[in-house]
Amino acid sequence: MKTIRLILIILFIVLTTGFSIWAIQSVFPRRSVLARIGAIAIPVNKPFSFVDSTRMASSWLWLFGDGSSAVVRHGFHSYKRAGRYLIKLIVDNELTQMMEINVFDEPTVVADNDVITIDGPLSGFQGEYLLFTAQGHDTHWRWNMGEGPGVDSREAMVMHKYDHPGTYNIRLMSENSKYPALFVLKILPPYTEQDSTDAIGMLDLVNRDIRVRLQRIANGKDFNENYYYLVNKYFCKDEHVPVTIDGKKINDFFSYCMGLRLDAGVVIGSVTSDRRAVADTASCVMHLHVKQH
Template sequence: MGKIYTRKILFVAAAMLLCILIAVLIRIFFSSRTVRMTLTPIEVEVGEPIYYADSTRRANSWLWEFGNGDVSHERNGQYVFKEPGRYQVRLQVDHSLEKKQIITVRKKTNTYGSDQLVKMKAPASAFQGEIVSFKGYGPSKEWRWQFGESGIVDSREQNPLYAYSEPGEYEVLLTTEDTQYPVRHTIKILSQYTENDSTDVLVIIGNDIREHLQAIVDGRPFNTHYNYILKKYLCGNPDIAVTVNNHKKNDFYSYCQGLKIIARKKTVIDEVFVDMGDDLNNECVMQLMVTQHERFSESKK
């Protein structure tokens, strides 16, 4: 009797398990399916790829429509939009199931459109009639230079040459297809001199050196102004003697370091006299005589 009862219990349990299994199978095979579409990213720039994939159960065929006439029958892949806009991407699975997603494609950002990435290199000063070299840097293909003297575009070369006919201060403008605003530079054109007018030449050189020494005092980039004087007038010799107020002597490098550290923003450079030596063919300054005073002495007066 006990054995028969046990068999009945086992039979009922097996029947229940079979019913549960059948119910699960029916649900799996006959329940409605949903499209499991993955599309990323949903915002891109022109030229950047989007990645598409589908994980719909028991799927056998796919039709991706990208909203611009292009299609794909792959389950997974990537696609690149060539024009900006909003596109409705549609996936059809097994010719019956479908899902849609909006993709926003932005205009490609011009990484060189920043004015800081289009630069010019030009001297701060030059002489009247001197051929001046200007250089443009950046990825641009169209260069438009205005040197401030004619009021029109003077050159369309990347690295033009130009000679100013009149002395004065001019604003140089450089524009390209990558700049929203012109790149600007100010150049000072000094009066023309003749080879026989040696006094004027020495005065001009002294005034130019004075301006750059004062720039060091005022905290502007040391290397820029130090190297300008060193290379343009001292022939690269940092040991040139500098006499200050007719009594204190130092080498040029140490003197400039003193302006940078000790005299910073406290000194006014009054005048700079240059000595080119006795050799008439010498192009290097042999000695500097500087007169200067402290700013606080002005306020006391």
């Protein structure tokens, strides 16, 4: 009799324990790591962002494959040597995720010291701050922004706004250049999101709207509002659209926007997009090209 009672007690404990484990797993499903790195290909010594969004996480160990590590939820890292690195993240000493990154040496560009150019948007809106960058092997610059005679700036990068619509001829000279760099800029009346057509066409309006929203993210404005506005309106809800930054680095759209959120002081210079028609009056961005500083 005692033996039967003992067997029943053991059976009851086993069944109760199994049910408890099943109930806990049903209410609290097994966690998975949700982590991203800010780039999949970067040049040597270029910092990239890393961030983990795993729910209820309390400890992190990032192993970057070059002998260095970090114990924070998010941060920045750079590599001193080119190569492929396998990044391992351990969350709460039990959950892991592996990510790969390609690090390359930037090619050395040999150019004629006399040749200088201007990098900047071809159009803008009245009252909008626009970024222009001097390109060339020099350190002394003289900008004329087309609003009158004289030198408007002597810096390599110029942030400028125009108070009146029109066409402006920008001139850039350097100490060693034989000829000035010339740049034609068109300034349109103030932009409103309700605009449907204008002189530069719908595509330029789309690119400009994307640039405005990306700059808001970079400036620390509401991330979800601006990010999902872009994803839903222009990317057909695809968060993995590739983004090319400055013609070199390629990232997916979500990781790129997360990087903007974490990297302070980024200025979006210009945006262009490759689009695919999905209906008579609709299209989706398939690839985004961004120039930033």
